[in-house]
Amino acid sequence: xxxxxxxxxxxxxxxxxxxxxxxxxxxxxxxxxxxxxxxxxxxxxxxxxxxxxxxxxxxxxxxxxxxxxxxxxxxxxxxxxxxxxxxxxxxxxxxxxxxxxxxxxxxxxxxxxxxxxxxxxxxxxxxxxxxxxxxxxxxxxxxxxxxxxxxxxxxxxxxxxxxxxxxxxxxxxxxxxxxxxxxxxxxxxxxxxxxxxxxxxxxxxxxxxxxxxxxxxxxxxxxxxxxxxxxxxxxxxxxxxxxxxxxxxxxxxxxxxxxxxxxxxxxxxxxxxxxxxxxxxxxxxxxxxx
Numbered sequence: 001x002x003x004x005x006x007x008x009x010x011x012x013x014x015x016x017x018x019x020x021x022x023x024x025x026x027x028x029x030x031x032x033x034x035x036x037x038x039x040x041x042x043x044x045x046x047x048x049x050x051x052x053x054x055x056x057x058x059x060x061x062x063x064x065x066x067x068x069x070x071x072x073x074x075x076x077x078x079x080x081x082x083x084x085x086x087x088x089x090x091x092x093x094x095x096x097x098x099x100x101x102x103x104x105x106x107x108x109x110x111x112x113x114x115x116x117x118x119x120x121x122x123x124x125x126x127x128x129x130x131x132x133x134x135x136x137x138x139x140x141x142x143x144x145x146x147x148x149x150x151x152x153x154x155x156x157x158x159x160x161x162x163x164x165x166x167x168x169x170x171x172x173x174x175x176x177x178x179x180x181x182x183x184x185x186x187x188x189x190x191x192x193x194x195x196x197x198x199x200x201x202x203x204x205x206x207x208x209x210x211x212x213x214x215x216x217x218x219x220x221x222x223x224x225x226x227x228x229x230x231x232x233x234x235x236x237x238x239x240x241x242x243x244x245x246x247x248x249x250x251x252x253x254x255x256x257x258x259x260x261x262x263x264x265x266x267x268x269x270x271x272x273x274x275x276x277x278x279x280x281x282x283x284x285x286x287x288x289x290x
Contacts, residue, residue: 045093046074046090046091046092046093046141047064047090047091047093048088048089048090048091049088049089049090049091050086050087050088051083051084051085051086051087051088051089052085053085055083055085056083057071057072057077057081057083060083060089060091061121064091065121065122065123065124065138066091066092066121066122066140067115067117067118067121067122067140069118069217070092070118070121070140070141070142071089071091071092073142073217074090074092074141075089075090092140092141093141094122094138094139094140094141095138095139095140095141095143095145096136096137096138096139096145097112097136097137097138097139097143097145097148098134098135098136098137099131099132099133099134099135099136099137100133100148101133103131103133104131105119105126105128105131107148108137108139108148109218110191110218111148111279112139112143112144112145112148113142113143113144113213113217113218114139114140114142114143114217114218115217115218115219115220117219118139118140118143119137119139122137122138122139122140123137123138142217166287167287167288167289167290168207168233168287168289169206169207169235169275169284169287169288169289170204170206170207170253170254170288170289171206171288171289172195172203172204172205172206172235172237172271172273173195173197173201173202173203173204173260173271173273174197174201175195175196175197175198175201175260175270175271176195176196176197177193177194177195177196177285178194178195178196178270179193179194180193180283180285181193181281181282181283181284181285182283191274191281192236192272192273192274192275192281192284193272193273193283193284193285194266194270194271194272194273195270195271195273196268196269196270197260197269197270197271198260198269199241199259199260199261199262199269200241200259200260200261201259201260201269201271202256202259202260203237203240203256203257203258203259203260203271204253204254204255204256204257205227205235205251205252205253205254205255205257206227206235206253206273206275206288207227207229207233207235207253208229208251208252208253209227209228209229209230209233209235209250209251210227210228210248210249210250210251211225211226211227211245211246211247211248211249211251211257212226212227212228212234212247213225213226213247214226214243214245214246214247216263216264218238218264219264219265220264220265221236221238221239221264221265221272222238222239222240222261222262222263222264222265222266223238223239223240223241223242223243223258223261223263223264224236224237224238224240224264225237225240225243225245225257225258227251227257232277232278233275233276233277234274234275234276234277234279235273235274235275235276236272236273236274236276237257237258237271237272237273238264238271238272238273238274239260239261239262239263239264239266239269239270239271239272240257240258240259240260240261240263240271241258241259241260241261241262241263241269242258242259242261243257243258244256244257244258244259245257245258275287
């Protein structure tokens with residue numbers, strides 16, 4: 001009996017030695033927090049399709065519920081935008097936005113820096129006049145929905161602190177005001193003012209700040225520059241002919257950011273200028289230094 005116990009102990013000891021010597025060669029899966037969810041769920045991924053005979057940007061855009069402009073921008077296509085059979089084209093991913101109380105299609109498009117047509121293309125079954133609170137809608141890949149997700153109660157509290165007589169902005173361009181702030185007789189609302197000026201007139205930043213947007217994704221506004229200032233202020237400069245600043249540029253008051261043009265939905269040369277506090281549009285004439 002003692003001999004059997006002794007043999008068992010020796011055998012167990014030898015097995016342990018074998019396992020220890022092989023430990024360096026054994027590999028075990030490393031489990032980290034979220035590693036499997038990252039592999040299974042990939043956000044912001046596009047879809048690749050192969051172009052076949054007869055395909056056009058219009059037909060592909062219609063089939064996959066995207067705008068032609070979105071396809072051109074995402075695939076960096078050049079005019080005349082002819083698709084060759086056998087080539088690959090990418091369908092851009094969409095971003096999501098949850099409808100909140102008080103939202104309208106125009107409001108969502110404006111704050112996320114896209115056009116209403118972009119929203120219609122992405123959401124064909126959406127009923128514009130009956131938006132459902134809490135429903136998720138799709139936005140183009142270049143949209144900025146984060147700027148829409150601001151607590152309105154906090155905005156109201158902050159806006160009460162604004163001094164009505166505080167003049168803190170310089171005039172962005174020399175010219176005549178041809179459209180003022182507010183709702184017009186036609187029912188349309190102007191969230192800024194329009195200044196008529198000759199083509200090429202310098203447009204200057206009204207207050208020191210940083211360029212947070214430079215582009216023309218909003219067709220009605222044409223070439224547009226947005227500048228973020230301190231204390232929640234933002235200014236917008238639309239219908240520009242040319243850009244003279246880059247995205248992220250830090251500006252001092254009076255720096256030239258562009259020139260007056262008639263890009264976008266206007267017939268005459270002019271500058272559309274907006275002043276916002278915590279995303280809320282305010283009458284620029286109340287804050288411009290005379």
